[in-house]
Amino acid sequence: MKIVVAVAVVGFCIGLALYWHYLFVFYPEHAVTAFMGTREHRTVAKRHSEYDWYVEVEIPSSQGDALLRQHPFRQGYDPHISLPKIPSPDIKACTACWSYYEGQGHGVYGYVLGVLSSDKRTLQLYENFGD
Secondary structure, three states: OHHHHHHHHHHHHHHHHHHHHHHHHHHHHHHHHHHHOOOOOEEEEEEEOOOEEEEEEEOOHHHHHHHHHHOOOEEEEOHHHHOOOOOOOOOOOEEEEEEEEEEEEEOOEEEEEEEEOOOOOEEEEEEEOOO
16 A cells, blocks of 8 residues: 555656646747737747746737737847846847837846747747746
């Protein structure tokens, strides 16, 4: 009986660890789906660490128009002016794109940045949640 309980506990712990790993690896895609409200995207690049994540996705241009209506995007993006802490070097400054910033109340950490390309077909999302 003790062996059965021990095997069950070990199996549960392994399953829980695999589930947490799954969430960690696929969290950027889940965040994009939640941000857009749809699964109509294709991941081009992503990076995930213990304090931030970055994802670049291709989207239909109609989804780009919907995002502009859905979130308060503003024209252009300059990382040195609009953010308390400079984000991922993957996101470059641009004047013809649209940017979205949402602070989450963690000081210089804890914000979401979205940059939509000028042709509305590429969305980059970055979240910094710690140092």
